[in-house]
Amino acid sequence: MERRSFLKKAAFTGAVIGLSDNIVAATVNIRSSAKIKLRENDVVLFQGDSITDAGRDRKASTPNTSPMMGSGYVILAAGALLHQYADKRPTIYNKGISGNKVFQLNDRWDTDCINLKPNVLSILIGVNDFWHTKSSGYGGTAAVYEKDYRALLQRTVTALPGVQLIIGEPYAVKDVKAVDDSWFPAFDEYRAVARKLAVEFNAVFIPYQKVYEEARKHAPASYWTHDGVHASLAGAQLMARAWLQAFA
């Protein structure tokens, strides 16, 4: 296995990571100096909503085990990380909870993030901040999402100096069930907020919207997501591959 130097920390500059490697040639800007360096015994935490939760057993408390990971992109990404970085003995948690919006992450952040002391924190949140304004009468806006998300990230880097951040782009795949024309361009504002915050907080940014748009050139959108929001198994792998490109 390749040995890497962990002596110098990378300078993080809000890098945009390339698309899922097998499906598409990367077309977005990759700044490899800003990729995540996984170090010995690092704690990796996945946070988010149902896409991250993916039916995990919420009573499962043991990191690195399947029941904690659910059956979405997290189990696929975690499996790959545990294998590729076996020498580093990572400790991986999934604490995504279905239905969450950004303010709900904030409500449980001490227990489900800070206290776990992650060295690498991956967040994918935002689709419900928009979707629930349509489906459940939620009163938030993109501005509220931005304000709440920035406060959450500020709280995080204050409590966890040196944490390496991964921010996933909220995505919605048009013309699949739940996602119709009425989502756009309003939903694009939420995508832009996540991207802006990734730059502000020197996070690696995973452009899931583009990942899905490229993938539908190879198979219909419904092959990758059954409702436009939640990934199929094929879509979960698509996301996992894109996510893994965050690592050097």
Next chain:
Amino acid sequence: MERRSFLKKAAFTGAVIGLSDNIVAATVNIRSSAKIKLRENDVVLFQGDSITDAGRDRKASTPNTSPMMGSGYVILAAGALLHQYADKRPTIYNKGISGNKVFQLNDRWDTDCINLKPNVLSILIGVNDFWHTKSSGYGGTAAVYEKDYRALLQRTVTALPGVQLIIGEPYAVKDVKAVDDSWFPAFDEYRAVARKLAVEFNAVFIPYQKVYEEARKHAPASYWTHDGVHASLAGAQLMARAWLQAFA
């Protein structure tokens, strides 16, 4: 995505596939001409015992979905296959059942194999054929395993001419819980039977025992398997990567 020619069928010669690509440099004989060619709309079926079952929802009947796959090597391998071969639209089933020995596969073979008309059939069976002689008073021997397994394979290729076979080596990782010195060399006979049958039936052979032995150079055996038989999430990825090397 790379386009492959599916005009000529590969000559199968009981190839031995290399070890998990990320962990080790391949050291075993790889005959790439004998690898599996996945064709448009191929049906891929995973069969086996608890290692394959891995807690899948046995009521789940929809191929290519997470509930059917469980949380072991199958979900990781299936995700990768659905992604890598999206253009081919594979249909993937998992019908592994915990506790099965080879004669129990035979009992349910019409329903859980033949009727699904797989083009690619992956079988991992044998650890219980040995283990249950120690733990449950099962009276089988390696000779019975060989006889039953050969009959099952003969029945399969008769009913499904042209099926491409993958045979996984039964493995047991010593010094982890269930697996102690008393397993060897008796258990090695079962490994040898699987390898012999792979050659007889022109199957691709996945040498899981060697995959695990190489992996323990990178992390303790208990990192890869909690009891010496069932894979951890890291071990599941190890197996999935080795399995995926069966494909051209």
